[in-house]
Amino acid sequence: ISGAHNRTDYNSYNKYYMKVKNFFDSYIKQHAPEHLKHAWFSSSNFAFYGVQRELLSGSSSSLLVSLGIALVVLFLTSGNLFIAIYALITITFAIAITVGVFVVLEWELGIIEGIVIVMAVGLSVDFVVHFGVGYIHIDPTDIDNERKKIEDQSKPNGNENDSKINTWRVMYRKQQVERTTRVRGSILRVGSAVFMAAFTTFAAGFSMIFASVIAIRQMGQFLMAIMLTSWSFSMFFFLPLCLIIGPVGICGSIPFSRLIKCFKQTPRQQ
Template identity: 25%
Template sequence: EGVNKFYHASFMWWYWDGSVQMTKTATGSGLITLGFASLVVISSSKSLVLTLVSTVTIFFILVASSATLVGLGWELGFLESICFSILIGISCDFVIHFCHAYKHFEGNVDSQLRARFAVVDMGPSIFAAAATTIAAASVMLFCTTPFFTKFGTVLLVTIIYAIIASFIVYIVLVDLFGPAEPTKMFDLCWKRIVRKKEDEEIVKNDSSLVASTRPSMIRRSSVKRTYGFD
C-alpha cells in the first residue's frame, strides 16, 4: 500500500522538463522560420518552384549547421537555444536575395541566364556581407565569456553553410529546374481574376442600361395606345 503512494522528487526533473521545452521550442522555431521564409519568397517571387527550392536550401542550412554543432559536442542548453534562434534567422538571408535577383528579368528568359545574372548581380554583395560577418564571428571566438564564444561559433558555422548553400545548392537547383517565367502562373491567375471582374462590370452596366431604358419604352407604348400615334 505504501509503494502505491511513492513519488520521486529531484532537481533533475526540472532540468528534464527544461530540456524538453527547449527542444520543442527549437523545432517549432525552425518550422516557423521555414513557413515564414516560404511566404516571403512566394510573395516576392510569385513562383512555386522558387519557393520550393528556397525552402529546401534553407532546410539544408539548418540541418548542416545543427549537425556540425552536434559534431562539435554541443548539447542543447539555454545558451545554445538562444544561439539556435539566431542561426535560423541568418540562414534565410542569402537565399532570399538570390531568389529576388533570379526573378529580376521579365518575360521568358532562360533559367541559366537568370541564374548567371543572380550570381553576377547579387554575388559580390553577399560575399561582402559574409566576409564582414565572418570577421566579427572570428573575433568573438577569442572571448572569455561562454555566451560570446558560442555565439561566434554559431555565427561562423551558419555563415559558412549559408554561402555554400546559396552559391552551390540554390544556384545549381535553379539553373537545372528554375522556371523561365517565374510569374507566369500568378500572372495567368491574376488576368483571369481581372477579366472576371471586368465581365461582371460589363454585365452590371448592361443591366442598368436596360433598366433605365425600359420606363421610356413603357411610356411610349401607352401614349400610342391612348392617342393612336407615337
C-alpha cells in the first residue's frame, strides 16, 4: 500500500490511515478464521496520528461538555432561563472568534492547544455572568420609579379605541424602560470591575507573548484573544441583546425560594 502522506498534516495522514484500515478490514473479513474476525491492525507509525485524532474529537466533545456545564452554572447563578441562554450564545460567539484568531496565527492542534480551547469556556463565562446577574438583581425601586414616570406621561382620553392603543403603548414603553434600567444598572454596578479584570488579564497575556518558549507565547496570545473577545461580546452583544429582548419582571425566572420551601419539612402540630 503506497500513498503520499505527511506525518504533520492530519488530512493527508488520515487519508493514508483510512486506506490502510479499509484494506485490512476487508482482508480480515474475507480470509481470517472465525475467532479472528474481530481483529484489528496496529502500527507505531500511526501513533502521532492517533494523538491528533483523539485531540480533534476530544477537544470538540470537551468543548460541548464545558458549554453544557456553563449553561447550568449560568442558570443557577442568574436564576433566569433567558439570561442563561443569551449568555451561552455570547460565550459561543466569543469562543468561535477566538478559535478563528488561532487559525489566523497558524496554530496547529496539539495537547496545549486542546487544553486552551477547553479553558476558553471558563475564562469567557466570567464577564457575561457578572452582567447577567447585575441585570437580574437590579433594585426594584429604580424600575418602579421609571415605570411611574411612563404612567404619568401617558394621559388617557375619552376615545375607547385610543385608550386600548394607549394601554398597549404604555405597556411596551414600560417593558422597554425596565430593560434600559436593568442594563444601565448592570453597567454601573459591575462594568468597571469587569473592564479592569479583562484589562489586567489582557496585560498579563501581553507580557507573555515576548517569551522565547512557544508554549508560554501561545498562552499569552490565548489570554489576549479570549479577554478581548469575551469582554467585547459581553459589552456589545450580550447587553444590547438584553436591551432589545431581555426578560422583564419575573419572565423566565425560577422561584428558588418557593422550591426551597417545598423541601423544608413543616413542623407538626402537637
